[in-house]
Amino acid sequence: MNDLVRRADALWRAVTYVSVAQLHLKSNPLLTGPLVPEQVKKHPSGHWGTVPGAAFVLSHVALAGTGGDTDLVPVIGAGHAGVAQVAMAWLTGDLAAVRPRFSTDVDGLSRLVAAFPDLDGLGAEVSPSLPGGWYLGGQIGGAFAFAQGAALDAPDRIVVPLLGDGECETPATAAAWLAGRALADRTQVLPVIHVNGFRMGNRSLLGAMDDDALQAYATGLGWRSNVVHVNAAEAGEHLSFHTTLVSAVNATRKQLPTVIFLRCPKGWSGPMKLAGHQLLGTPRTHKTPLVDPRRHPDQLAALRCWLASYRPAELFTSGGAATGALAEAVQVVSRRGQARRTASHHATGGRPPARRYGSFADAVAPVLRKHARDGDFHLFSPDELASNRLGDLAEEPWATEVLAEEVLLGWLGGWTATGRRGLLISYEAFAPLLLTGLVQFLKQRRLVVPSERVPSLNLLLTSYGWHNTYTHGDPSLVTALLAIRDPSVRVLTPADPSRLAIALDRVLGSTGQLNVILAGKHPTDQQPLDTLEQECSRGLAVWPHASDEGEPEIVLLAAGDLPATTACTTALSLRLRHGLRVRVVAVQDLTVLGNPATWPSGLSDAELQRYFGPTAPLVIATLGHPAAVWGLIEDRLHRPVEVIGWCEPDGPMPQHRLAEAAGMNVAGLCAAAERLLATNRAAGAGQLASAAGGQAGGAPMPLSTPRRPVDGVPA
Incomplete structure (x- = not known):
């Protein structure tokens, strides 16, 4: 246990040190000489407040052994923790694997601190190219549901979402606690709530609770809980958290839902005061608390003391290599690996025959059952399967319904990120609720290297406004998605159930796309099938x-x-x-109307x-x-x-x-x-x-004529 405490402390100090260096330094990253103003950035930028707690959790999760074949897979919820993610990835060499110039030596570290926050396309926030970055983090609150989806029917991993206390106030996170009951004992998720007391600017609701209230809150949601206090990252605190983590892992493996509350001051281990103002434990530490060390001697002195407090000479050689307990920790982490585990994508059998289907349900149900037979398919819906004439599917083990679209999208995102195929069926009227999450999905997929292409994210939207009530008419989702001009988006508009069956089968077998199918559940005219193949292969006929x-x-x-x-x-x-x-x-395919350049x-x-x-x-x-x-x-x-x-x-x-x-x-x-x-x-x-009249050319033909009102109804 002493070895573990030494390694955990060294790894935490190293991650936090490299994070502070990224935020503030231009050069001299190992303090091999006196720190002078020219070595400090003119405008330090980035987020500090969540870094020490995130580094603490990431260090312990990386070092913890679970026994057996179960991996601990961290998912960082707060995008602002990206600086800690980058620091950990630099130490382990995962950063150099995707950006070779940031090598694990003093030269690579010098390039890293000089480049931050512009890290060659990785950005300054959580990146999907690095361990812990499965969830991009731009939408606050979605990481918990994403983790639940990634862990669903995956006994080889326990997913550990790291959530902020402010994040727990969002509707998506709040709903995910309750919605998790619908997954019963089929998902192993161990959330760690980083309770540092504040959101970005004000006290968080969880942070205002005492320990008894926190545990009562968790109990009411159906979760066992433990509260761990950390103020100085001393040996006893490392030991306490590690013991709690191991116990929680064992409970999670036994299907006993468990959550850990990590309680610490916001920005702990950073400067306590500056110019008479309290910094530690206040919103002033949310971003870089030392805003101009280059021009203010008191801030430069504070930065020197801050960096020196992590004792970098004990962690790195003069050449930037890890040494001592840090070298041992990096070796353990590299051996166990933090890389995400991705299930293989199973190719499906031949597509449905080109035959006439009598209704929406007749077309959809057989396709879904066919894909479910492969064992890597899941259907999510917000309590609308019966309304969509698919009520028989609600009893299938591969179908889950809860009345929370944002949670369902998180589940689908986590499920597909692990290499498995899925579908979300919802009403078109409610689909705009998914927009922010889908935009984050598109952003994340852009940053993943091509070799990591995973199954597409698929939506089937029914009950559009033409056949519904006044309150149920809103096609805004497709409009917004097309406006983004992301080439992975496809909007499919099959003309009848026969075309729907083929379109649905194709998208469920596709990779790397965001597919939206618009299909009414009501009876519709059946069209001849002679052009069906061309419509599906070329997108029109x-x-x-x-x-x-x-x-x-x-x-x-x-x-x-x-x-x-x-x-x-x-x-x-x-x-x-x-x-x-x-x-x-x-x-x-509506996108055939677009410019092929996009x-x-x-x-x-x-x-x-x-x-x-x-x-x-x-x-x-x-x-x-x-x-x-x-x-x-x-x-x-x-x-x-x-x-x-x-x-x-x-x-x-x-x-x-x-x-x-x-x-x-x-x-x-x-x-x-x-x-x-x-x-x-x-x-x-x-x-x-x-x-x-002898004039060349002529007036250009107009592209549109305004539509007139119909009987006084505005067009």
């Missing part, structure tokens, strides 16, 4: 059954089931009323002409906001275009009135086509008049 031969005079593009039904009927009306050659194009499935200029004709006006009917489509097509179509989509109503109204107000009916699409044809004729006449 011309529908021969609804189109005329030859070059079209007007093109109707449909993205989704309601637009598809309306477009087919509109094509017949335009043909009968005006004798027009009409082409109907069905879109399965969107991998985007249509080339040649394909745009092949599918839409060279000059024909285009009416686009979409389930979501027209703005989402305009953001994709930008100025690439060079023809009159009108986009018909979701129009927010002023109040409750029946479906036919909502469709009428938005123009998503036969009359609305016909009117749009007639406006565009008139625009085309006017543009042509203008070009002829210009040519007759």
Whole structure:
């Protein structure tokens, strides 16, 4: 035990020392000579307050042996602890593995402190490229649910989320304590709550509780708890925390939910006071408490004392190599490894046959059951399986329902991060609750090296506003995701259940993407299957059954089931009323409308002409906001275009009135086509008049004509 205490203390001092050096120093990282102003950064930046506690937990988790084949896997919840994560990764060599110039010697450390916070694309906060960075941390509160998902049905690991006391006030974390009951004894999670008393600026709610109140709080949530106080990281405190950690690990392995509260002053081991103001244990330590040591001698002196308090000469040789107890600790950590364990991704069998499915449930249930047979699939839903006609699936061991979308997304994120496939089914109306978490997911996936591609994150959104109540209409999630212009995003709009089955099967077998499928649960028209393969492989197809031969005079593009039904009927009306050659194009992947420079499935200029004709006006009917489509097509179509989509109503109204107000009916699409044809004729006449007058060119064709109000209902 004495060896463990020595190693834990050395590792904690080293991580904390390197963290302080990153925040403040430009050079002389090992204090091999007197510290002078020129060696200090002009503008120290970064977060200090959470570092000593995070370093303490990371050090002990890294050194703890669990026995058997179970690993302890840390997940850092607070992005502000990134400086400690980087420091630990520099010591173990994990940083050099992804950024070789930060080698584990004095030269590498010198480059590290000089570069911080710009670490060659890693950033200053928690990074997924380094151990402990499974969860990116930009969304406060999601790490606990993420850890639960990563630990679900994974007996080979205990996931240790490190959470801040302020973080526990967020809805996502608060809900995850209760939601964890739905996972029963299938997840091994050991949360450590870093109770340093403050959020960023004010006292935290947990920090204001005494130890008895903290433990009563945990007991009420169904968790055993232990409170450990640390003030100076002395031998007894290291021993107390390690003993508590080992006991909690053993309890967690026995499916006894256990939480550890680490109680310590905010910014402990840092400067206590400065210029008569208290620093230690106050919000002044949240960021760097010494804001300008370069110009203020008292701050420079405080920085010297602060760095020297960790006794770096006992930790490093003059060449920057670990020595003594620190070398022993690094050897243990490297041998046990903190790298995350990722389950292998199982390839699935052949896709469902191209056959007709009678309903949403008939299409979805067989696909999910097929993937569940592989043993690495899980379905998450906020108590809506029965509403979506999938109630039989709710009893399956691979399906979990709780009424907390943010928690479900965390579970799905943790589940897929460990190499397993999953799906979240929710109402489109509630999906905007997921936006912040999905943005963090996209940011995290961008930072993961290509060789670590993992199964896609998949959402199936039903009950969109066209078929629901006034309060249940909000397609904002897709609009926002497309606006981010992340090439891994795909938005799928199958026209009927047969196309839904193929789309769902494909996304569940994909990797590295964020797939959003929009599919109504209500009965819809069935379309012929002759173009199904092209729709799925290329993302769109011309529908021969609804189109005329030859070059079209007007093109109707449909993205989704309601637009598809309306477009087919509109094509017949335009043909009968005006004798027009009409082409109907069905879109399965909305991103095909985007520029291929951004969107991998985007249509080339040649394909745009092949599918839409060279000059024909285009009416686009979409389930979501027209703005989402305009953001994709930008100025690439060079023809009159009108986009018909979701129009927010002023109040409750029946479906036919909502469709009428938005123009998503036969009359609305016909009117749009007639406006565009008139625009085309006017543009042509203008070009002829210009040519007759000897002028070159002509007025450019407008991309859109504003939609008129319908019977006084705002468009």
